[in-house]
Amino acid sequence: MSKETALITGATGGLGMEFVKIHAQKGGNxxxxxxxxxxLAQLEHDITNKYxxxxxxxxxxxxxxxxxEEIFKKLQETNTQVDYLINNAGLGGQGTFLxxxxxxxINMAKVNMIVPTKLMKLxxxxxxxxxxGHVLNVSxxxxxxxxxLQAEYYATKAYLTSLSDALWYELxxxxxxxTALMPGAMDTGFAKAGGLTDTKMxxxxxxxxxxxxxxxxxxxxxxxxxxxxxTSWQRPFVSLMPMMPxxxxxxxxxxxxxxxxxx
Numbered sequence: 490m491s492k493e494t495a496l497i498t499g500a501t502g503g504l505g506m507e508f509v510k511i512h513a514q515k516g517g518n519x520x521x522x523x524x525x526x527x528x529l530a531q532l533e534h535d536i537t538n539k540y541x542x543x544x545x546x547x548x549x550x551x552x553x554x555x556x557x558e559e560i561f562k563k564l565q566e567t568n569t570q571v572d573y574l575i576n577n578a579g580l581g582g583q584g585t586f587l588x589x590x591x592x593x594x595i596n597m598a599k600v601n602m603i604v605p606t607k608l609m610k611l612x613x614x615x616x617x618x619x620x621x622g623h624v625l626n627v628s629x630x631x632x633x634x635x636x637x638l639q640a641e642y643y644a645t646k647a648y649l650t651s652l653s654d655a656l657w658y659e660l661x662x663x664x665x666x667x668t669a670l671m672p673g674a675m676d677t678g679f680a681k682a683g684g685l686t687d688t689k690m691x692x693x694x695x696x697x698x699x700x701x702x703x704x705x706x707x708x709x710x711x712x713x714x715x716x717x718x719x720t721s722w723q724r725p726f727v728s729l730m731p732m733m734p735x736x737x738x739x740x741x742x743x744x745x746x747x748x749x750x751x752x
Contacts, residue, residue: 494543496520496564496571496612498551498604499578501528504627504672507701508575513540520569522547522560522578545569551578552596557607564612570619571612573708576605576649577627583746586640594641601645606652613656613665620664625708626653628669630716633731637743650714657713666711670704672718695719 495512499505500521512519513536521536521544523529529546537544547563549556564571580600582593605626616622629643632650636643653669660667673695700718707715 492516492518493572494518494520494570495573495575496522496560496608497575497577498522498608501525501532504697504701505575505577506532507697508577508705509536511701511705512573513542516540516542517573518543518545520545520547520564520571522549524548524550551580551600551604554599554603556599557604557611560608561611570615572616572622574608574612574616574622574624575627575708576608576625578604579627579629581639581642583638585638589641597641597645601642602648605649609656609667613660616665617660617663622665623708623711624653624656624665624667625704626650626667626669627704628653628671630671630673630719632669632671634733634738634742635735636746637739638746654713657711666708668704668708668712669714670700670707671714671716672700672704673716674718 495508495517497505497508497512497519500509500519501523505523509519509521509532519536519542521529521532523532523546526546526548529548533544533546536542545563545567547560549559553559563569578600580597582589582597586594609624613622613624616624626649628650629646631639631643632646634643650669650671653667656667695718697718703715703717707717
């Protein structure tokens with residue numbers, strides 16, 4: 490049984506909750522980060538009662554610019570060492586770039602890019618000093634191509650994947666690893682929150698449990714990228730996406746992300 494502490498953002502639902510269960514089953518302690526204090530308290534209660542591990546919760550709004558600093562401050566105040574950092578929280582949203590508001594897109598940039606970057610800036614030096622640690626950044630297969638009707642979301646995931654890969658290389662002799670998890674469409678609250686439930690892309694979303702299991706193991710193995718939750722036809726398509734002509738690829742992506750009810 491392992492007592493390593495995992496900090497998991499977006500812990501109260503979907504993929505995040507699956508990561509919580511996996512780590513708790515292994516006997517690991519947890520720092521659960523989310524926006525809703527009530528959901529965090531309930532999750533803490535459930536996990537401690539079932540798995541008898543130590544759980545700390547931090548309620549913070551990731552759209553606040555100092556969210557990462559607030560998390561790190563609480564870690565320091567409680568002398569909590571983070572062995573695994575799982576940057577899972579993410580924000581999506583359907584619509585053209587011009588139709589979406591400034592606030593929507595800036596908030597997405599904060600959640601998907603700024604907070605994960607800051608958390609790594611704050612926590613990675615401690616891992617490197619100890620000579621061990623793992624980071625899992627939940628990106629997306631969307632990182633491989635431009636995404637009309639989710640233009641900024643695809644761009645934020647491209648940033649997170651690129652950053653993760655470069656850090657994997659920079660840290661390869663330190664005992665610390667950074668892995669990018671790149672799942673396909675999943676059956677989680679993400680689609681509903683982003684207004685994507687009626688799109689072709691999310692019509693057959695996969696269960697997040699298998700995605701979490703594959704991502705967690707890939708993190709422990711120190712892998713660079715891991716694709717998970719893809720159907721049999723999606724796997725070869727995803728591997729070929731970067732080499733496909735951009736214009737027809739973007740047409741396909743736009744069609745997949747159009748709201749079916751509007752047709």
